[in-house]
Amino acid sequence: MYLKECDLDTLLAELEPLLLELEEKRIAALWPSLGLTALFCFGALGFILLVAVTPAFFLAGESPVMVDSIGLWQASIGVLVSSSALFVFLWRFFSKDYVHVFKQNVIQKMIASLVDGALFWPSGHIESVEFEQSLLFRDDFNRYEGDDLVEVMLDKTKVRFSELHVKKVTGSGKNKETIEIFDGLFFIADFNKNFDFQLSTSDFHGGERVELDNPAFNDLFDIYTTDTVQAFYVLSPSFIERLTLLAQKADFTFSLIQGQLYIAISMNKKLLEPTIFRSLLEFRVYEEYLDDLLLVFGIVEDLSLNTRIWGEKAS
């Protein structure tokens, strides 16, 4: 087993002086962000109210001019949305140092406490070429961002993963439309069998739908492949069973292309990011980081990718 036993208490005790320092940085970044956002928000709401009430005040006594209540609500919602965007911008500006130090020290050490020899690039990500090669997403995209790239050899299996945010933005102004292509964790691992065909859970050019011999698996995934027999070869009964079990832990799609296994795990939260509103001194915060890391590093074990008894990949 490549995963080490992580003693979170000992690790946090070691990191305590740094965490105290980082907690100060978090508060120092949070208050100006919140303060300036509140100033903008209340200022803008006050202005809207003033503009709305003034005509009614001057025209009192004559036919009362009622404020367009729908317009007022729309403007207020606009202010709240702008305030959220402003907060995100200010937080990013003020917390640069905090985020950098946190990832380079705390997350780096948490990864090292779980696996040996891992490389971590907080601002790196899986390249868009590989994202496209995976055949997991058919739609075009024009916004491609990501962070927290990790590369590690887990026993016999080389693994890389990073967070990705892929979108397609069309139009501008009021016609602006954002389509989310993928938001989550993108994982690439060497597969333990030799193959030279393509298989994906997403329909692709040249791929034909194939039904596997496991009804539970067929309910979870649609499989498209360029070679039916090879699809049955890579998706052995035990591997299918393992994928079905993994689907209970995470919402994912997968593909097998040129000896590589691609897994796209959808997530509704940012991974490995330092807290904004919660204290960095809470133990639960680190349990969550640990759970996320164990889920990703555990994929190799969950799918038994280190079992290499077939052909050239055997060792």
Add this chain to the structure above:
Amino acid sequence: MIDVTWIFVLALGFLALVGLLIYFSIYNNLIAKRNQVENIESSIDVTLTKRHDLIPNLIGAVRAYMQHESETLTAIVDLRNRAANHALDPAERMKLEDKLTSSLGKIMVSVEAYPELKASQNFLQLQASLNEIEEQISAARRAFNAAVTALNNAIEMFPSSLVASGMNLERRSVFEIASPAYRENVNVASSFGL
């Protein structure tokens, strides 16, 4: 004024055309399913031939070490030679292939008792190749079963059953898939009779 008879004839013609289109669609679908079964059947043949090609090398590599297993090794060579005879009845041939799978499985489990053999790089490579071929045979058989099940369903289900009976299509039998004992983790205890 349009004659009612003409309306009736046109409606009948339209229905006949729709019926014909449905018939051809079902017919083509059944042909595709039958061809899929035949394609996969030929893949099984290809993988079995690969195994036949590998066996002489494998036996050559282990014979010097496994002197106590000489009877089993001779039986494997005999089974391999008989199974490689393409003139044989397919059902008979599959029986021989199953016996071959079982005998190879026994030999691979017995390997645990020969540490020198287990250390041989040549043998390890041949063993890995055999594992891969066995996995491919199993995959081809599973794919065959899935294709046969789809064909059999089409042959038995209405309305495709009507078209299938006109085409003289018959149900095919599926393989019983046995998992070779040595493909996954070998149980060392069982090889010593514990």
